[in-house]
Structure formats: C-alpha cells, structure tokens
Amino acid sequence: PMLDGSAYSYVQALQVSGRRVQKAFRRFIRLLHPIHVQDGNRTATLLPASSELSLSVSCDYRVHGIGRQLYTTHITTEIFSKDIASARTFGFFEDVDKLRAQGLAQGSSLENAIVFSGGTLMNPEGLRFPDEIVRHKVLDVLGDLALLGYPLMAHFTGENTGHALNAQLTAALLKNTSCWAISENPYEKSKQYAIFTDVKSFVKSSSSAFNLPVSACASHK
Numbered sequence: 001p002m003l004d005g006s007a008y009s010y011v012q013a014l015q016v017s018g019r020r021v022q023k024a025f026r027r028f029i030r031l032l033h034p035i036h037v038q039d040g041n042r043t044a045t046l047l048p049a050s051s052e053l054s055l056s057v058s059c060d061y062r063v064h065g066i067g068r069q070l071y072t073t074h075i076t077t078e079i080f081s082k083d084i085a086s087a088r089t090f091g092f093f094e095d096v097d098k099l100r101a102q103g104l105a106q107g108s109s110l111e112n113a114i115v116f117s118g119g120t121l122m123n124p125e126g127l128r129f130p131d132e133i134v135r136h137k138v139l140d141v142l143g144d145l146a147l148l149g150y151p152l153m154a155h156f157t158g159e160n161t162g163h164a165l166n167a168q169l170t171a172a173l174l175k176n177t178s179c180w181a182i183s184e185n186p187y188e189k190s191k192q193y194a195i196f197t198d199v200k201s202f203v204k205s206s207s208s209a210f211n212l213p214v215s216a217c218a219s220h221k
Helices: 010-017 077-084 093-101 132-146 163-175 198-207
Strands: 027-031 035-041 042-048 054-061 069-076 089-091 113-115 150-157 180-184
Touching: 010 077, 027 042, 027 069, 027 093, 035 163, 042 163, 054 132, 054 180, 069 077, 069 132, 077 132, 089 093, 113 132, 132 150
Parallel strands: 027 150, 054 150, 089 113
Antiparallel strands: 027 180, 035 042, 042 150, 054 069
C-alpha cells in the first residue's frame, strides 16, 4: 500500500493545484448494451445509463467477522472527495505471511491499511466510515475503470469484485465495440478535455494498457 492506503492525498494535491477549463467538450464511453463477467461468487456488470457513472458495490466478509456491506452512489467530484477517496485498503492478519511470501504487501502496516485479526479491528484509531471496507471496493472499481481513458456513462454493479475481475470487465468492454459508443454527455455544459478523437485510436491505446492484442478489440455478438 502507498501513502495512508487511500486516494485522499491525491485529492488534496489536485485541490491545491487546481483545474483548468479546456477548449473541447469532454467525451464519454456511452454504454449501449450490458457487459457482464463472473468468476464463482464474484460478479461485475456494466449497464446502460443516461447519466455519468453510478455504482452499486457489495462485499461479503462474514467469514472474517466483518459481515456484508453494500454501497450505492453516483459519482461527482464532491462525492468522490468527501465519501470515497479516504477509504483505506484492508486485509487480514491471518493472510500477511502468505502475501509477503508471494512478494505482496511488503510495506503494509497499520499506517497504510485496515487490518482485521479474527474479526477484530487492529487499527487503534478505528474506521473512518462504518462501511469503509466496501467504500474502498468502490475506490478500487473507479481506479480500474479510469484506465479506460474515458469516463463512463453507465451503471456498475459488483458483488465481491476485485482488481482481477474489474480488469476482465474492462477487457470485455473493449472487445465488444458494438456495446458502446464515444459521445459527448448531453447533460454536461462545461468544457473539459478530450483524449482521443475516434474509436480506433481509443481501442488501440486502451488495448495496450490492458495488454490485449488490438485484434481482440473487434465488434462481435
């Protein structure tokens, strides 16, 4: 984990640096048809929506004594900054040795992660939110979807999803080009930035980011 295990330091840095209005309207990936991936009890789905991204994310850690948590929200700069960005990554003390043996969690500590042991929270300062676990899951989803290079007009639903399944979802989205289109948000008035000017250049760049061959990003049903 980096920093304090959340994205809040980045939010603070962006707030200090400020934003500049650009000369082009911002463009979005507008979902036309659902995209769904599943791995056992883990699911991730994108559904068409007429507005910017919204999410319904749930996770079930009853085996670790945490319980089931559900978080539903739409995404704005204010909501992200206030309610999501400061949610920290988390883990379980029983898994630490196994993770470190795999070369993971090398710098993990109570300073940069929420840690549970036998269902008991080890962090002396407590949680930042009663449902901080699922809020961090939301943060994970937003970071993974951001790698597409375009904001989404869609509704995301996820059950026990993680980075690997989120990556499968974005790969499926890129592959099924008939399920989405790049367009301006009709409800957006302010001008922002546009990264690509056509679908072809977008697919080429994004497929590289997800380590996919460009030929895999062809339209099919």
